[in-house]
Amino acid sequence: MAGSAERLWERAAQLPTGQRAAFVAWAKQELIRRAAVRRYPTAGALAQAIDPETIQTPDLEMIDDASNGRSAHRARGS
Secondary structure (H helix, E strand, C coil), X not given: CHHHHHXXXXXXXXXXXXXXXHHHHHXXXXXXXXXXXXHCCCHHHHHHHHCCCCXXXXXXXXXXXXXXXXXXXXXXXX
């Protein structure tokens, strides 16, 4: 992976100035997005970080599961 990232940056360095700036801006935003997804993998995790009094109910867990592609066929209350 590191090799492919290096090749990507080498190719980006050859872009015209405007395109290079756009690529760098995109890459920075992507790194920020990936860090946020690692830190807050679900909407519920983000909500609890914003407001620690947020209660993760079974219905909110189903929403988190569905948004992450996990099965939402979980029995209520389990």
